[in-house]
Amino acid sequence: MDYDKYAHEPFAVTVDLAVLTLAEGALHVLLIERGQEPYAGHRALPGGFVHPDESAETAARRELAEETGLSDVSGLHLEQLRTYSEPGRDPRMRVVSVAFAALLPDPPEPHGGGDAAEARWIPYDRTGPLAFDHDRILADAHERVGAKFEYTCLATAFCPPEFTLGELQQVYETVWGTALDRPNFRRKVLATPGFVEAVPGAARLTGGRGKPAALYRAGPATALHPPLLRPSPEGRPA
Amino acid sequence: MDYDKYAHEPFAVTVDLAVLTLAEGALHVLLIERGQEPYAGHRALPGGFVHPDESAETAARRELAEETGLSDVSGLHLEQLRTYSEPGRDPRMRVVSVAFAALLPDPPEPHGGGDAAEARWIPYDRTGPLAFDHDRILADAHERVGAKFEYTCLATAFCPPEFTLGELQQVYETVWGTALDRPNFRRKVLATPGFVEAVPGAARLTGGRGKPAALYRAGPATALHPPLLRPSPEGRPA
DNA sequence: GCAAAAGTGTTGACTATACACCCATGC
């Protein structure tokens, strides 16, 4: 490799964030509204430049804190998706963007404290056409999260520190868009050592009525063996 | 986002390639030997700068063709791994690298036609300490490929156009480092529609002796439902 | 015949699914 610092046209390196959360039983995404061309009036994923002294991961955490006003982003799940580098993806200049998916439990009210326009939570299926290639990034994020639910313990990242198994099941059902059998889901989760840990003696009413549900914390496990497969879209013939 | 083309220090954007193949029943990696500081004398992953008019994927294909002299890289599997962007990863300047994993069947003799030093196939477990953070990139590539073998049809990317089930099984065993039961492996593969397709009437002797094995082609399927899980390292207690 | 490699059969254990059923709480 031949390194010459000024031999090549400079690239701008940015991060784009697909910040996902669950609210009112639906998947929501954090989006900003663009005020300027190009794509004025369109929504876009939050993001920004990577600073000279920080990694893409650090930049993603910083941008997320700026957009949401959430300084305590220690417990959130931040995952690098992939890098989008097609030459024409930003009409103004050459921008290579490292995309991240971030998962939050209870959505904090975002106050547009950063340099971007105010960020708002938008239902996933009402995002409309986004700016740049952000539609694709968002779709990739959703697919990645859905796939990781099958063989990792990632789903607890959408839950508050203490949660019921019914809430955890709703997370799966919302992200996958399918209904699951409650007794079987329960057994599957409890049979995986380290997925969840019981909070002794604690219980909570969920719907105002019914038996109070036992509370659980996220356990130390990260992988799910055997996996919890979502019902296959295509019925497998015998 | 505030775009100012010259407001930020330029980043160099490169690609690094973990090119994997199987030879003599062992996993091999394509590596170059560095002649200059830093890391002179160390081996490194092939790679190079992304040109202003190409995407990272295009750059990866171009570099691969240059290093291996293989112009027919249409059938190879090229997969983006992740992007490595830690500020200190190259001591000379700020380099953000998009890493790829590439899978090749029969290894072509690489002739160092590119700008890099000659590239050579090195057994995976004899790579020694690599330059920069390439040890980590290589380990990430191996882990990713191993994981993808469980739930995708990726393994055929290591096979020639026509192959036997025994050869396919060797691919799994070599990448995972575990032995598999032949009858069960066979059933599993054949039970997955579209994984492999029989080549009618064709057969080949593998070890010089024994019954000639039927030949198969890679099928149209990409996903594996249900997955083919590698034996879990930790025994699951009852 | 014998060794080697491919391919088939079988069995027992485990797992998943689809339910029916019981428990605790608010109204």
Next chain:
DNA sequence: GCATGGGTGTATAGTCAACACTTTTGC
């Protein structure tokens, strides 16, 4: 009491791992 949501039991079908066995080839 009854609706609602949490939690348990179970029977059946399906799947998987282990291993015995048959087939086809070269020597």
